[in-house]
Amino acid sequence: MTTASRTETAIRPVTSTPGVPAPVHGRRGPSALRHGATLAWRGIVKTIHSPEALVDVTLQPVIFLLLFVYVFGGAIAGDTTSYLQFALPGVLVQTVIFASAGTGVGLSEDLHTGIFDRFRSLPISRGAPLFGAIGADLVRYLTSGVIMLVFGVILGFRFGTGPLAVVTALGLVMVFAFALCWVFTALAMVVNHPRSVQGLGFLIMMPLTFGSNVFVPAETMPAWLRGWVEINPVSKTADAIRGLLVGGPVAGPAVQALIWAAGIFAVFAPMAVTLYRRRT
Amino acid sequence: MNSVIDVEGLVKTFGSTTALAGVDLTARRGAVLGLLGPNGSGKTTTVRVLATLLRPDGGRAHVLGHDVVAEPAAVRSRIGLTGQYAAVDEALSGTDNLMLIARLLDLPRRTARRRSAELIEQFGLTEAASRRVRTYSGGMRRRLDLAASLIGRPEVLFLDEPTTGLDPRHRNEVWEQVRTLAGEGVTVLLTTQYLEEADQLADDLVVLDRGRVIAAGTPATLKTEIGGQRLHVRPLHRADLAAVTALVAELTPDAPIVDATGGLTAPAVEPGLLHRVGARLDEAGLTVAELGLRLPSLDDVFLTLTGHSAEDAEATTEEAAA
Structure with a gap:
């Protein structure tokens, strides 16, 4: 590639493509969906091209799982096999929480690099970049959840229920992650730097995931902590997932988990959208 | 339209x-x-x-x-x-x-x-x-x-x-x-x-x-409009700079400004200045590497317009932001 050849190509007119139609506008409803889908495609291609982002959200829970199963498992549950049966459903919830925090970091990066400015200078619906990003992340949540399940099976996790229950479990964690991603989206709109979103996101995730019954049954905890652990949405979701993957009560914890998810969504989704409109 | x-x-x-x-x-x-x-x-x-x-x-x-x-x-x-x-x-x-x-x-x-x-x-x-x-x-x-x-x-x-x-x-x-x-x-x-x-x-x-x-x-x-033409002279030998500056100063209303490259500029108001400077340099036996009239650079324009250079304004803005 020489400078001479570039100069030669540079004098070709930009507008030479015959038949490039002028952009079509005004079809608000369907075009918003179409643009959202295009932007979701971008998010998915991005995940495929940078698998390290997926590894990031999966690796941490994997390390926690290995640590807890092999280091503390024997002490907590008597032996590592029965501890894995106890812990894996909760770690699945933890995985999608980490993945949903990634939504906030990704949006913050897009705001930070100026790529949102480019989207906003295009004749597309204002919400398309936000909804496209979240749409793509739903796929990412599912992928990271499946990876975690496969990893659990490799370690020796055995399903105590049928395939339908497993699919329902994945559906439930995705509902929970979808509700929670609005918290991180709102955070991304008020915090200026992707690193700060990650740091503050961690402060939100820690009490949610460790102040829960994901790793240790609530009964062993002091009363003040148990008060939080027993109402923590992560505990409720983890309980429902245990029922769906291992066996045991499902309806009770599932309903409470869904109420939590609906509550989080009802508070944070409008807040995030308002902040998004203000920011963009 | x-x-x-x-x-x-x-x-x-x-x-x-x-x-x-x-x-x-x-x-x-x-x-x-x-x-x-x-x-x-x-x-x-x-x-x-x-x-x-x-x-x-x-x-x-x-x-x-x-x-x-x-x-x-x-x-x-x-x-x-x-x-x-x-x-x-x-x-x-x-x-x-x-x-x-x-x-x-x-x-x-x-x-x-x-x-x-x-x-x-x-x-x-x-x-x-x-x-x-x-x-x-x-x-x-x-x-x-x-x-x-x-x-x-x-x-x-x-x-x-x-x-x-x-x-x-x-x-x-x-x-x-x-x-x-x-x-x-x-x-x-x-x-x-x-x-x-x-x-x-x-x-x-x-x-x-x-x-x-x-x-x-x-x-x-x-x-x-803003800057007007400027005379620019750069002696071939740096040692001659003082002599050339003195010579130009006699012919221009404002004192010449010496720049980092060993040249000097002065506002060229009267016509025929270039000729006279050339003649005087010849008489004095001073050799120059550059001699000519220039339009001011946009940097000069900015200085004239605002009374401060572009870099100064930047520093002020940063101070204000800090």
């Missing part, structure tokens, strides 16, 4: 900071309008308002006859924007970045592919087209960014400091592209803090300082 961009009394404040304090400007069809000023003078804010990214607090702005506040969609479909930082997705390939924008502009898939390929070729990115942008050099990113803003064949192109941080070779490439576009009839609004860049590219100039227009006109007009 000849003016493509029409701005009247534009005001924008951020909290207690006034970014734009009543800016007026117009851009002619097919011309390159240079928006010149130091950091914090309001260049980027002006571009963001015109590209419908920011609502002004006062004044009016029309792009291609459409009000940027009332009809943002109509404006967006006909403009291209290349911001200060290359707004391309690092995780996608060059082609995918262009395809993304093309699809968002509702080009049918096949047309989108053809248009992307065409721009990739035009911007000399063919070999890197399928590589992730993460592996691109700064110059390649800027070129891709510029290509992305051209997908929809915009009639007006906003370039916010398009060459900041580029080395001279890549800067020249961007300049070449801007000239090509202007030649095709695209109206370009270009912000820069490089006086040389404005001089090279702009047909018309608007000089901004602290949110106000302090001068407007063609680069040549600005130079002649």
Whole structure:
């Protein structure tokens, strides 16, 4: 590639493509969906091209799982096999929480690099970049959840229920992650730097995931902590997932988990959208 | 209607900071309008308002006859924007970045592919087209960014400091592209803090300082009106500098200014000065490497207009921000 050849190509007119139609506008409803889908495609291609982002959200829970199963498992549950049966459903919830925090970091990066400015200078619906990003992340949540399940099976996790229950479990964690991603989206709109979103996101995730019954049954905890652990949405979701993957009560914890998810969504989704409109 | 961009009394404040304090400007069809000023003078804010990214607090702005506040969609479909930082997705390939924008502009898939390929070729990115942008050099990113803003064949192109941080070779490439576009009839609004860049590219100039227009006109007009001609002499031997300075001082009203390269400049007011200086140098037996009349640089213009240099203004803005 020489400078001479570039100069030669540079004098070709930009507008030479015959038949490039002028952009079509005004079809608000369907075009918003179409643009959202295009932007979701971008998010998915991005995940495929940078698998390290997926590894990031999966690796941490994997390390926690290995640590807890092999280091503390024997002490907590008597032996590592029965501890894995106890812990894996909760770690699945933890995985999608980490993945949903990634939504906030990704949006913050897009705001930070100026790529949102480019989207906003295009004749597309204002919400398309936000909804496209979240749409793509739903796929990412599912992928990271499946990876975690496969990893659990490799370690020796055995399903105590049928395939339908497993699919329902994945559906439930995705509902929970979808509700929670609005918290991180709102955070991304008020915090200026992707690193700060990650740091503050961690402060939100820690009490949610460790102040829960994901790793240790609530009964062993002091009363003040148990008060939080027993109402923590992560505990409720983890309980429902245990029922769906291992066996045991499902309806009770599932309903409470869904109420939590609906509550989080009802508070944070409008807040995030308002902040998004203000920011963009 | 000849003016493509029409701005009247534009005001924008951020909290207690006034970014734009009543800016007026117009851009002619097919011309390159240079928006010149130091950091914090309001260049980027002006571009963001015109590209419908920011609502002004006062004044009016029309792009291609459409009000940027009332009809943002109509404006967006006909403009291209290349911001200060290359707004391309690092995780996608060059082609995918262009395809993304093309699809968002509702080009049918096949047309989108053809248009992307065409721009990739035009911007000399063919070999890197399928590589992730993460592996691109700064110059390649800027070129891709510029290509992305051209997908929809915009009639007006906003370039916010398009060459900041580029080395001279890549800067020249961007300049070449801007000239090509202007030649095709695209109206370009270009912000820069490089006086040389404005001089090279702009047909018309608007000089901004602290949110106000302090001068407007063609680069040549600005130079002649404000600065006037200058005499420039550089002796061949540095040892002769003092003698040459003394000689020139006798013939010019203001004392000559000695610059870092061992030359000196003085305002050339009377006609025939060049001849007389040449004759006197000959008489004195002083040899010079350079002797001539020059238009002042845009740096000189800025100094004359604001009473401070571009760098000073920048420092003041940063202090104010700190």
